Structure formats: C-alpha cells, structure tokens
Amino acid sequence: MxxxxxxxxxxxxxxxxxxxxxxxxxxxxxxxxxxxxxxxxxxxxxxxxxxxxxxxxxxxxxxxxxxxxxxxxxxxxxxxxxxxxxxxxxxxxxxxxxxxxxxxxxxxxxxxxxxxxxxxxxxxxxxxxxxxxxxxxxxxxxxxxxxxxxxxxxxxxxxxxxxxxxxxxxxxxxxxxxxxxxxxxxxxxxxxxxxxxxxxxxxxxxxxxxxxxxxxxxxxxxxxxxxxxxxxxxxxxxxxxxxxxxxxxxxxxxxxxxxxxRIAEQQGMRMYVLSLVTAIFLPLSFLTGIFGMNVAGLPGTEEPQAFTYLAIGMIIVAIVMLFAMLWKKWL
CATH class of the missing domain: 3.30.460.20 (CorA soluble domain-like)
Structure with a gap:
C-alpha cells in the first residue's frame, strides 16, 4: 500500500x-x-x-x-x-x-x-x-x-x-x-x-x-x-x-x-516409389556385379556380341519385373 x-x-x-x-x-x-x-x-x-x-x-x-x-x-x-x-x-x-x-x-x-x-x-x-x-x-x-x-x-x-x-x-x-x-x-x-x-x-x-x-x-x-x-x-x-x-x-x-x-502420406508414397525402383534394379545390379568381376573364366570375354546379349537380357529382366509388379498391383 x-x-x-x-x-x-x-x-x-x-x-x-x-x-x-x-x-x-x-x-x-x-x-x-x-x-x-x-x-x-x-x-x-x-x-x-x-x-x-x-x-x-x-x-x-x-x-x-x-x-x-x-x-x-x-x-x-x-x-x-x-x-x-x-x-x-x-x-x-x-x-x-x-x-x-x-x-x-x-x-x-x-x-x-x-x-x-x-x-x-x-x-x-x-x-x-x-x-x-x-x-x-x-x-x-x-x-x-x-x-x-x-x-x-x-x-x-x-x-x-x-x-x-x-x-x-x-x-x-x-x-x-x-x-x-x-x-x-x-x-x-x-x-x-x-x-x-x-x-x-x-x-x-x-x-x-x-x-x-x-x-x-x-x-x-x-x-x-x-x-x-x-x-x-x-x-x-x-x-x-x-x-x-x-x-x-x-x-x-x-x-x-x-x-x-498428408505430409506423412506424401513421404510414404515417395518411399514406396523408391522401393519399387530399387526392386527393379536389384537383379540388374546383381548381373552387372557378376559380369563386372575381373577374374579368369568369365563367360563372354572372348565373344564380340557378349555385351549386346547382356544388355538385352537385362532389359528383358527389367520388363519382367515391371509386369510382375503390375500383376501384383504394386503399382
């Protein structure tokens, strides 16, 4: 006071x-x-x-x-x-x-x-x-x-x-x-x-x-x-x-x-797309890893068309993986 x-x-x-x-x-x-x-x-x-x-x-x-x-x-x-x-x-x-x-x-x-x-x-x-x-x-x-x-x-x-x-x-x-x-x-x-x-x-x-x-x-x-x-x-x-x-x-x-x-849904969708891309390229990465090894006895080293055959094979594998995902309705 x-x-x-x-x-x-x-x-x-x-x-x-x-x-x-x-x-x-x-x-x-x-x-x-x-x-x-x-x-x-x-x-x-x-x-x-x-x-x-x-x-x-x-x-x-x-x-x-x-x-x-x-x-x-x-x-x-x-x-x-x-x-x-x-x-x-x-x-x-x-x-x-x-x-x-x-x-x-x-x-x-x-x-x-x-x-x-x-x-x-x-x-x-x-x-x-x-x-x-x-x-x-x-x-x-x-x-x-x-x-x-x-x-x-x-x-x-x-x-x-x-x-x-x-x-x-x-x-x-x-x-x-x-x-x-x-x-x-x-x-x-x-x-x-x-x-x-x-x-x-x-x-x-x-x-x-x-x-x-x-x-x-x-x-x-x-x-x-x-x-x-x-x-x-x-x-x-x-x-x-x-x-x-x-x-x-x-x-x-x-x-x-x-x-x-909505933000979590967007992030989940992005991770889902990345997972699908990874699934498609996983077998391709395996093939490139196998044929990229610098060891003796690797098939196709003496064949001039080996790279073409490998590239075509990798494209076929990618297409098969894509159709498999569509069939499973993953996309």
Missing part, C-alpha cells in the same frame, strides 16, 4: 486523464474531485478516467473518496475479469482488445471500472490505451451518449464486446481461408500454430469476463429491466465468442492433424 498524502483540489493530479460531468446539456469539465463518489448531481453522472500506475494514483483515488481496499483494487498490477460490490458501488475488471501500436491484439488490455448511481471511475495503465474508452468519450462529446452511469457502463461494455467480436471473426476467416487453400508448406504449419495461440490467449481472459458479466447481471439493484436485458444479451454474445474460440482451437487442431497425415 502506498503512503497517503493529504491532497487538496488545487494539487496537480498526474494520474487524472480527464474528469467530466455528463447530463442532458452535454459534457462539461468537472474539477471538483474531492469525495466525488459521494456527490449526487441533480441529473447525469460524473466520469473520471485515471492512469493507475502513476506515483500519485493511490492518493488520487483516496482523494476521490475510496477506502483503502478499493484504492488497492483499482491500482492492482495484475487483474482478472470479475465483478464485486465494494465501497457502496460495483468494481468491474474487464479486458479489451489491444490495438495499440506494435502490440498483439490478443495481449488484452485491463480496464478497471468502479461505478454507482451517479459516478463512473475508470482506470488503465500507462501505454495501455483502450480504443473502446476513447470511442465512448467521443460519443459523449458528440452528444449521443447515455446520461446515466449504468447505461454508460453498458455502452462501454458493448463497445469492448464489438472489438472482441472483430478478432474472433478474424480468426474464423483465417481458418476458413486456410481450409479453402489447403496449403502444406512450413508457412501454413506456422500459421495454424499462430491461430491456436491467438485463440488460447483471447480465451484466457474472455471466459472469466463472461463470468464477470454474469455476476454483474445478478446485481439487479443497479439496473432497470431494460438494462438488465441488454446486459444479458451482451453476456450471451461473450459466451458465444468463447464457444467460437473453442471451436477455432479444435478446427486448428484438426487441420494440423490432417496436415501431418
């Missing part, structure tokens, strides 16, 4: 990314952050977005009115998707697709959200921006966003789910393309392994995120009937994404097995 510093409204908050009030009149800046979680505006809600890994992040959250337990939870280094009631509100850990430069999409970004009836406080780590949060802010500034904290949370979860669906659909498209092309080179084998790793990495956080949303759905006092239905719909979609990822992993495994079988 970090040491607490007594802060005032004029103290610079390096952890604060933005703080706004949202109501029917639009979005306005809100610098009155002291005990903001206890404020009850006449309409709308307050949204504070923070960077959770700055030097003053813990003190900033204490300044907002959180207790020590909630401050520790919001500043945790590692998070796993879940939903818990804490500090007279709900703390939700979510994971979103990482679309930052030079980042892998499956390296999912952690987003911490605490909300109650009048306040939403979200936090992320440095260089781990989530485009869904940026989209939500732009929507509010454009005047088309929700004016209640619970509806805003649902809209934000919806945007996160949409970007997850894009990655899941992309993996499905890659597998479909691979199935259609049926490549068998080393690049294709690497591509299948990469798809399996991506699916496993996304599913690692998506499965507990489904459970977190299901737990959030059961907290009925924070949502009206329509919002609860919307949250259930999002939860069902996330469940389908998890199932799609499981299916993608299985499809990749089946394709890898098929690829190995």
């Amino acid at each position: 970090q040491a607490q510093n007594h802060m005032n409204d004029s103290a610079p908050l390096t952890s604060k990314l933005w703080s706004v009030h949202v109501d029917d009149n639009g979005v306005t800046a809100n610098d009155q952050l002291t005990d903001i979680i206890k404020q009850t505006p006449e309409q709308g809600f307050n949204w504070v977005h923070l960077q959770a890994d700055t030097a003053d992040a813990w003190d900033t959250m204490k300044h907002l009115g959180f207790n020590d337990e909630t401050c520790d939870s919001m500043c945790a280094l590692e998070t796993r998707p879940r939903s818990i009631q804490i500090n007279e509100g709900v703390l939700v850990y979510l994971r979103g697709i990482n679309l930052n430069p030079d980042a892998d999409p499956e390296d999912m970004v952690s987003l911490r959200i605490w909300f109650n009836e009048h306040t939403v406080i979200s936090a992320r780590r440095k260089n781990r921006k989530l485009l869904s949060v940026q989209d939500a802010r732009l929507q509010l500034e454009a005047g088309g966003g929700p004016t209640s904290s619970s509806q805003f949370l649902l809209e934000l979860i919806e945007k996160i789910a949409i970007r997850i669906s894009e990655v899941v659909d992309s993996l499905d498209d890659e597998l479909t393309t691979f199935e259609a092309e049926g490549g068998m080179d080393s690049t294709a084998r690497y591509q299948l392994s990469l798809i399996r790793r991506k699916a496993a990495a996304v599913r690692r956080y998506l499965a507990p995120q489904r459970d977190a949303l299901d737990t959030l759905y059961r907290m009925t006092k924070f949502f009206d009937q329509q919002q609860a239905f919307q949250l259930r719909d999002i939860t069902d979609r996330v469940t389908r994404y998890v199932e799609d990822l499981d299916l993608a992993k299985e499809r990749a495994m089946v394709l890898q097995d098929e690829l190995r079988n």
